[in-house]
Amino acid sequence: xxxxxxxxxxxxxxxxxxKIGGDVFLLSRNPENNQIVATLxxxxxxxxxxxxxxxxxxxxxxxxxxxxxxxxHSAEIIMDTLPVCKERKISYSTFTIAxxxxxxxxxxxxxxxxxxxxxxxxxxxxxEDIKWDRTRTELKREGAFKKETIAQSSFKMDIGExxxxxxxxxxxxxxxxxxxxxxxxxxxxxxxxxxxxxxxxISSRELSRAIVQKACAxxxxxxxxxxxxxxxxxxxxxxxxxxTGPPFTKEADEILGEKIRNxxxxxxxxxxxxxxxxxxxxxxxxKVDLSCxxxxxxxxxxxxxxxxxxxxxxxxxxxxxxxxKKENIADMPNDPAKKFVEILLDSDQIHIIVGTKxxxxxxxxxxxxxxxxxxxIIARLRKALEENYIxxxxxxxL
Amino acid sequence: MKKPKVKVRICLGTAxxxxxxxxxxxxxxxxxxxxxxxxxxxxxxCLEQCKVGGGQAPFVEINGKIYDGVTQDVFCKxxxxxxxx
Numbered sequence: 417x418x419x420x421x422x423x424x425x426x427x428x429x430x431x432x433x434x435k436i437g438g439d440v441f442l443l444s445r446n447p448e449n450n451q452i453v454a455t456l457x458x459x460x461x462x463x464x465x466x467x468x469x470x471x472x473x474x475x476x477x478x479x480x481x482x483x484x485x486x487x488x489h490s491a492e493i494i495m496d497t498l499p500v501c502k503e504r505k506i507s508y509s510t511f512t513i514a515x516x517x518x519x520x521x522x523x524x525x526x527x528x529x530x531x532x533x534x535x536x537x538x539x540x541x542x543x544e545d546i547k548w549d550r551t552r553t554e555l556k557r558e559g560a561f562k563k564e565t566i567a568q569s570s571f572k573m574d575i576g577e578x579x580x581x582x583x584x585x586x587x588x589x590x591x592x593x594x595x596x597x598x599x600x601x602x603x604x605x606x607x608x609x610x611x612x613x614x615x616x617x618i619s620s621r622e623l624s625r626a627i628v629q630k631a632c633a634x635x636x637x638x639x640x641x642x643x644x645x646x647x648x649x650x651x652x653x654x655x656x657x658x659x660t661g662p663p664f665t666k667e668a669d670e671i672l673g674e675k676i677r678n679x680x681x682x683x684x685x686x687x688x689x690x691x692x693x694x695x696x697x698x699x700x701x702x703k704v705d706l707s708c709x710x711x712x713x714x715x716x717x718x719x720x721x722x723x724x725x726x727x728x729x730x731x732x733x734x735x736x737x738x739x740x741k742k743e744n745i746a747d748m749p750n751d752p753a754k755k756f757v758e759i760l761l762d763s764d765q766i767h768i769i770v771g772t773k774x775x776x777x778x779x780x781x782x783x784x785x786x787x788x789x790x791x792x793i794i795a796r797l798r799k800a801l802e803e804n805y806i807x808x809x810x811x812x813x814l
Numbered sequence: 815m816k817k818p819k820v821k822v823r824i825c826l827g828t829a830x831x832x833x834x835x836x837x838x839x840x841x842x843x844x845x846x847x848x849x850x851x852x853x854x855x856x857x858x859x860c861l862e863q864c865k866v867g868g869g870q871a872p873f874v875e876i877n878g879k880i881y882d883g884v885t886q887d888v889f890c891k892x893x894x895x896x897x898x899x
Contacts, residue, residue, distance in 0.1 A: 688828065688859035688860040689827075689860055692860065702859060703856075704858060705857075706839065706855075706857050709836075714826045714835070714857075715826060715839070715857050717857075725859075727859070728828055729828050730828055730831065
């Protein structure tokens with residue numbers, strides 16, 4: 417596993433009263449080419465029409481970014497394809513594309529950034545903002561009332577640097593309400609600096625969420641436009657270990673204990689019997705926390721030295737389903753599955769140790785079929801983490 | 815001298831939880847407050863009864879004695895008796 421991680425995440429709040437967003441964010445990782453493409457597009461207006469336009473733009477931008485065509489040329493093709501609004505004589509959608517390339521060892525992270533009519537992106541090294549040059553190309557299209565400018569820039573990103581992209585819902589928040597001219601770029605920059613200063617390791621997920629929530633608050637909690645923010649953060653990977661299932665032989669218990677002890681990162685034990693084995697190996701007490709459970713997920717337990725101790729198959733099933741459906745954490749009931757998902761989403765590299773001993777209690781025909789085979793669940797967990805959240809995972813069997 | 819509280823452990827292993835253990839966790843709703851006041855209820859990740867064989871989940875341990883197939887009604891009855899003793 418690599419020692420550098422590119423953490424990309426976004427947060428979005430739709431315009432108040434809308435059930436669909438006019439801002440569309442797409443993220444793909446192409447490990448064969450060592451490439452990550454993040455595209456943010458904002459369609460004119462809001463609701464379904466804007467969503468169709470933004471989706472169209474974002475998908476075009478996305479597909480073209482993975483093609484051999486240069487990003488500048490791709491941007492021109494997209495702009496030429498975009499319709500121009502007959503009344504307003506402006507483009508139907510705007511976009512920002514970050515095309516990120518890296519070496520096999522994750523060193524030399526190079527970003528090619530294309531910005532078209534979205535608010536200017538911001539860069540930070542720690543809490544300090546970075547200024548950089550952009551090359552501007554003008555394009556006059558038929559029907560448009562003004563020349564349009566594409567800004568292109570290329571730069572390298574090092575550990576601790578962030579790239580923040582957002583839609584105009586962020587910079588224009590509070591317009592005419594709490595702030596006469598809206599939050600504006602300077603306000604957003606100041607807010608991000610403060611957030612990073614207060615929490616230097618803030619993850620992309622948390623930072624993007626903090627920004628959109630602040631923007632929504634400035635709008636009086638009734639957002640006037642779709643508010644979207646994307647954060648790219650280069651950092652050391654956060655690691656999490658999941659231990660589930662007792663080892664096949666009793667002799668392997670000690671090996672399991674050793675592996676947990678030596679792991680540097682967050683530790684989750686999932687499984688009642690497994691938890692008892694770990695408690696015995698570490699000589700620690702296991703206490704069930706009856707304050708945190710739901711009808712679908714049994715309570716978690718507390719053990720010194722382990723970040724989360726949960727029941728096994730039911731909790732894992734719930735976690736996998738939430739990750740597969742990309743459920744919003746805030747909407748999940750306050751149970752151990754929610755805590756589990758939170759830890760996973762805040763991690764970059766997840767190592768799973770699967771004990772292969774068969775649980776006699778699960779062979780009872782009265783038990784629901786969801787309590788499937790542990791290995792199947794783990795395979796689904798890995799797939800969801802890798803495909804939906806771009807996490808690195810590895811597994812070993814004991 | 816004050817009477818010691820009745821020690822209750824509800825098995826919350828997967829098999830017990832799905833076969834009625836979850837209903838027992840709602841004890842605040844169905845147990846009488848005076849019974850509840852005299853009990854010390856905690857969860858247990860597994861009472862290991864499923865591995866012994868025999869008996870039906872969910873399992874509950876009351877003052878060291880194991881009971882099987884405990885429903886909410888049975889749980890009420892067992893605790894009332896234990897408190898009386």
